[in-house]
Amino acid sequence: MPGSYPMETPNMGMTGPPEVASVPEVHSREKTKEGSSPEPGWISMEEQPLQAAQEGAPHDVPGKVGHELFGYVGIEAVLDQMRIKTMKTGFEFNIMVVGQSGLGKSTMVNTLFKSKVSCKATTPRHEERIPKTVQLQSVTHVIEEKGVKMKLTVTDTPGFGDQINNENCWDPIIKYINEQYERYLREEILISRKQKIPDTRVHSCVYFVPPTGHWLRPLDLEFMRRLSKIVNVVPVIAKADTLTLEERAEFKQRIQRDLKAHGISIYPQEDFEEDPDERILNDKIRDKIPFAVVGADQEHQVNGKRILGRKTKWGIIEVENPSHCEFPMLRDLLIRSHLQDLKDITHNMHYESYRVRRLNESNRLALSPVNGLQEKDEVESNL
Numbered sequence: 443m444p445g446s447y448p449m450e451t452p453n454m455g456m457t458g459p460p461e462v463a464s465v466p467e468v469h470s471r472e473k474t475k476e477g478s479s480p481e482p483g484w485i486s487m488e489e490q491p492l493q494a495a496q497e498g499a500p501h502d503v504p505g506k507v508g509h510e511l512f513g514y515v516g517i518e519a520v521l522d523q524m525r526i527k528t529m530k531t532g533f534e535f536n537i538m539v540v541g542q543s544g545l546g547k548s549t550m551v552n553t554l555f556k557s558k559v560s561c562k563a564t565t566p567r568h569e570e571r572i573p574k575t576v577q578l579q580s581v582t583h584v585i586e587e588k589g590v591k592m593k594l595t596v597t598d599t600p601g602f603g604d605q606i607n608n609e610n611c612w613d614p615i616i617k618y619i620n621e622q623y624e625r626y627l628r629e630e631i632l633i634s635r636k637q638k639i640p641d642t643r644v645h646s647c648v649y650f651v652p653p654t655g656h657w658l659r660p661l662d663l664e665f666m667r668r669l670s671k672i673v674n675v676v677p678v679i680a681k682a683d684t685l686t687l688e689e690r691a692e693f694k695q696r697i698q699r700d701l702k703a704h705g706i707s708i709y710p711q712e713d714f715e716e717d718p719d720e721r722i723l724n725d726k727i728r729d730k731i732p733f734a735v736v737g738a739d740q741e742h743q744v745n746g747k748r749i750l751g752r753k754t755k756w757g758i759i760e761v762e763n764p765s766h767c768e769f770p771m772l773r774d775l776l777i778r779s780h781l782q783d784l785k786d787i788t789h790n791m792h793y794e795s796y797r798v799r800r801l802n803e804s805n806r807l808a809l810s811p812v813n814g815l816q817e818k819d820e821v822e823s824n825l
């Protein structure tokens with residue numbers, strides 16, 4: 443189960459952003475699985491005969507009789523082992539930002555890195571205008587916390603919608619996502635493969651919806667429909683400072699209804715398996731998505747503190763202040779509470795579908811009687 447949701451954590455205060463939670467917290471899904479009912483075929487300790495316990499089995503663990511049979515076995519030590527392993531190897535996490543031109547994607551990439559995620563890794567640069575993004579570009583920062591290393595890569599994409607004809611504007615994005623699956627697959631099928639395959643697969647795609655306050659445009663619906671089939675899509679309402687609080691709430695509900703009506707399954711996907719605790723937590727998140735975000739890459743002095751925000755005539759919109767916008771919720775979902783879940787779904791669902799499709803394609807070609815052996819060789823070398 444993903445870790446506790448930020449709305450309920452005390453560290454979401456107004457004055458400062460939450461600390462980036464330690465990475466082991468994001469592995470709490472495994473922790474829950476450890477504590478859940480055993481799989482069929484497993485021997486449940488609770489089912490052991492009472493007699494053995496009465497014959498003086500060690501009493502070092504309080505609890506049910508069944509536990510006393512073996513005393514303390516120490517299975518939970520696996521958690522420490524997993525933690526140490528993760529600390530040694532580190533891990534990769536990749537985010538992509540997508541949306542119409544000028545919605546603040548590049549600004550958001552900077553906001554993410556300049557906010558508490560990686561404050562050590564950036565030096566504030568003032569009054570710098572962000573140029574229009576003309577090609578896909580990735581920024582990587584290695585973030586270390588309590589000995590755990592995360593290589594965070596954010597891929598910025600050129601905005602679309604400038605052309606009169608926006609047909610197939612999703613092609614370069616979809617191509618990039620599939621290319622990363624392909625790279626992983628090629629490494630995975632090698633006879634002598636690397637112990638740790640470099641992971642450039644997109645774990646989460648943040649889709650920027652223009653703050654029209656009306657409904658989702660056909661272009662946004664079609665783009666998200668295509669993306670949601672191959673990647674975890676997290677929609678956000680861009681430039682939320684341009685909407686009133688009522689407009690934000692209404693627009694959010696309309697987007698949720700539109701997505702449902704068009705059968706677009708965004709993250710966290712309802713149709714994927716969730717245990718009861720997960721479902722309760724994810725239902726709360728589904729209620730909040732799309733997050734209404736504001737981006738900024740300039741710092742300002744507020745009450746003696748340096749705050750990341752947008753200076754307006756009426757005051758400063760603090761991007762890390764949850765009462766000003768929902769950027770902190772987005773960051774917490776991606777980098778803290780659901781990081782492992784996003785990686786798991788990418789590997790087990792999206793990549794798996796790609797892998798099955800690609801291998802089936804290759805087999806079909808190789809087995810076709812017309813093609814013969816030569817084609818089989820070609821297919822293998824093409825993979």
Ligand SMILES: Nc1nc2c(ncn2[C@@H]2O[C@H](COP(=O)(O)OP(=O)(O)OP(=O)(O)O)[C@@H](O)[C@H]2O)c(=O)[nH]1
Binds near residue numbers: 546601684738
């Ligand atoms: N009001 C408001 N303006 C924003 C926000 N985020 C970014 N901007 C401004 O919007 C303009 C465009 O921002 P960019 O970050 O370059 O937008 P983009 O989506 O990367 O644009 P392309 O690269 O053309 O796709 C800049 O002037 C930003 O300062 C926001 O949350 N609210």
Ligand SMILES: [Mg+2]
Binds near residue numbers: 547548574575600601
């Ligand atoms: Mg840009």
